[in-house]
Amino acid sequence: MARYLILIYEDEAQYATATPEVLGEVTADHDRFAAGVEQHGAKLLGGEALEPTATATSVRGAEVTDGPFAETKEALGGYYLVEAPDLDTALAVARTVPARFGGVEVRPVMTFD
């Protein structure tokens, strides 16, 4: 078994202007996703949604700046941590992550032994 971090990158502007109905759908989509992970032979270990990049503060050495580390149209907006036997399983799970305003990136978690 290995752990993979699924990073969700989406266009924040779309959420800023989304109707309450759309936001309700997104929440329901995430609930459905979480309930379905084990069907793929994987396990959901954790996950969080992040506040928008307007609330981010970057720190590099002594320098503190307002804003995210890199300004991009699609920004990191949340993540899931899953346990899966191989990349194909992790990708099958990743395909079901709701990300209607962008997409996701799958990264293996480094192991030390």
Place this chain on the structure above:
Amino acid sequence: MSAAADADAVAAAVADAHRREWAFVLAATVRVTRDIDTAEECVQEAFAAALTDWRRTGVPTRPGAWLTTAARRRALNALRHAGVERRHLPLLVEADVEAAAPDPRDDGAHGYPDDRLRLVVTCCHPALDRAAQVALTLRLVCGLTTAEVARAFLVSEPTMAARLTRAKKKIAVARIPYRVPPPAELPARVDAVLAVVHLLFTTGHAAPAGEELVRRDLVARAVQLCRLLRGLLPGDPAVAGLLALLLLTDARRETRTGADGRLLLLEEQDRSRWDRAAIAEGVALVREALRARPPSRYALQAAIAAVHAEAPAWADTDWAEVVALYGVLASVWPSPVVALNRAVAVGFASGPAAGLAALDELAAEPQLAGYGYLPAARADLLRRLGRYAEAREAYTEALLLTPNAVEREFLAGRLRALDAGPC
């Protein structure tokens, strides 16, 4: 086993086994090591050992089985001695169930399970970029050295070595599984393999740069790989379609350039020198491939190649059939390049004015901007319509966009002919 053999016969037998058995031996050895680099080393050592051992013992009746046994024995020794180091190696993921169940594709002639399909689908996994897929396939499935793979893609050996290392590291660290995907996923994965084979073939068939039009080595590797896939997936119509396309296209290889290296158009080629055996095999495969619904893009491209291959002379070409096939192809595989080829066929089926009208619809297509074949096709239609000044402009534009020396010479020749002509 026969008696001692002379050095030349042994070298030839080892080279032959390398061509035929490399993928089988490596795939069977990876199953033992679960680490591609170690498996490659063991297989290389087994081939080196064959060069000396076979001189003493004679060439074994089943060289593939001998090499597999030798490589796997080395792998088991390597595992025994690796100890602590190996615990830090990320190992390939295999599904345990598969190891337990006998594989229906097992090849009794070798006495080992045939793992070549899992090797090739792993090399062409969609999580690897296309350049890495092609490089890995040439290295691991065809057994080319890193230097040979680098030469095939006109990059330096260190660049190619880095590309191969990065791809192998991703397979291990991200845990791309070493297995044949379940039936529901297999067609998409086979498509990726076919795209790699097709890219290899087209790169060889019309070299993107350089002095020669055709790179024989790449074409031969592509056909060999496609035959391997055909053997592994005999019922797959897309595989049959691609093999047909490669055979029918390559059947014209001897006639595509003149004695002076000049590019010869289909119209000018000596059809008596086309490879009839390849055409017969290709046509039979097209018939089989076209039975799938919908037919694959390769089957349709092969069907178009078959129309040309079966026409006794250029004037006998069934252009209406070619136009119709391009129409079906555009529906299963929409692409501006297909639309361009269809327009050229319309130019022969219904005359250059109709062809030009079809071509003009594509002028604004962003994907064709910078594509040299568009102004070249336009130039030819304008020339046939007697609009020489415009034809000259279009040939000049095509020349600016064409890097291959043989194709450039063809376009320059057309320009010279226009300058000397009636206008």
